[in-house]
Amino acid sequence: MCGEHAEEHQPAVHGVAACARRRVRSRVVITGWDASGSTCVYQIAKALGLEAVKSHSLPRARRRDFTIFCYRDPRDIIVSNARRVHREMWQSEGPEAALGRALDDFLHNxxxxxxxxxxxxxxxxxxxxxxxxxxxxxxLIDMIADNFLLPLTRERRAQILADTSLESNIARSQKLSGFQTWCADSLIHGHHISNFGVSGAWKECFTPAIERRVKACLDGVIIDLGYERTPDWSAGRPGESAPC
Structure with a gap:
């Protein structure tokens, strides 16, 4: 009787499991601060076969959506965007002007x-x-795959790592003329990668004037996120210019 009972209910168990699996496979919304890896996360999600939506403005998530919010030291975001988004200003008016504009952008957003x-x-x-x-x-690839119950072989994982690598995205970026042009498939822009993904570039680029503005506007979140412990941080560079 026990065997017959189990056999009788087996299809129902499979049906419940399939229904649960469909619920898990909702789309992933990738958002957060720019210059914080969201494009690479989007590429990973797409490579895993997920429905991925990317936006730097915080979208209204559906009930089943899983959201990945990407963030980074705001000081490095400012440097990255000064170099790539405001590249012409950096070259014509100097780093401080471009850094100031990038800070304005961060605050405006x-x-x-x-x-x-x-x-x-x-x-x-x-x-x-x-x-x-x-x-x-x-x-990160493992975490996203596991969250959506997606099987992932070593070979497939290695392929995704290669396809979404810094080197692959630099190669894509070099085929585009400027930051205002982008690839619709990969979402890579021209001049997309400004400092090879290195953190801490602000220490070489911030002038005292930019440092004062950042402290006045962003000290709270910089400390909240653990990038500094106290407001006494400094690029440690005397003078009014930086050899960035």
Whole structure:
């Protein structure tokens, strides 16, 4: 009787499992601060076969959506965008002008408020750039695959690592004429990668004037996120210019 009972209910068990699996396979929304790895996360999600949506403005997530919010030291974001988005200003007016414009952009986008608002979302993973984009990108691939119950062979994992590598994305970027042009498939822009993904470039690029502005506007979130412990941080560079 026990065997017959189990056999009788086996199709129902499979049906429940299939239904649960469909619920898990919702789309992934990739958002957060620019210059923080969101394009690479988008590429990984697409390579895993997921429906991926990428936006730097915080989208209204559907109930089943899983959101990945990418963030990074705001000081490095400012340097990255000064070099790539405001590349012409950097070259014609100097680094300080471009850095100031990039800081204005960061503040205008209201990124700090978006970070704290996203913490109230039901299913959100905060991806810290410095944790995953040095030597741990493979862990990020595993995390996304595991979250969506996606099987992943070693060979497939290695292929995704290669296809979404810094070198592959630099090669894609070099085929484009400038930051205002991009590849619709990979979402890579021209001049997309400005400092080979290195963190801490602000220490070489910030002038005292930019440092003062950043402290006045962003000290709270820099300390909240653990990039500094106290407001006493400094690039440690005297004078009014930096050899960046």
């Amino acid at each position: 209201d990124y700090v408020a978006a970070l704290y608002r996203s913490a109230e979302m039901a299913k959100v993973f905060f991806m810290r750039y410095e944790t995953y984009f040095s030597e741990n990108r493979g862990v």
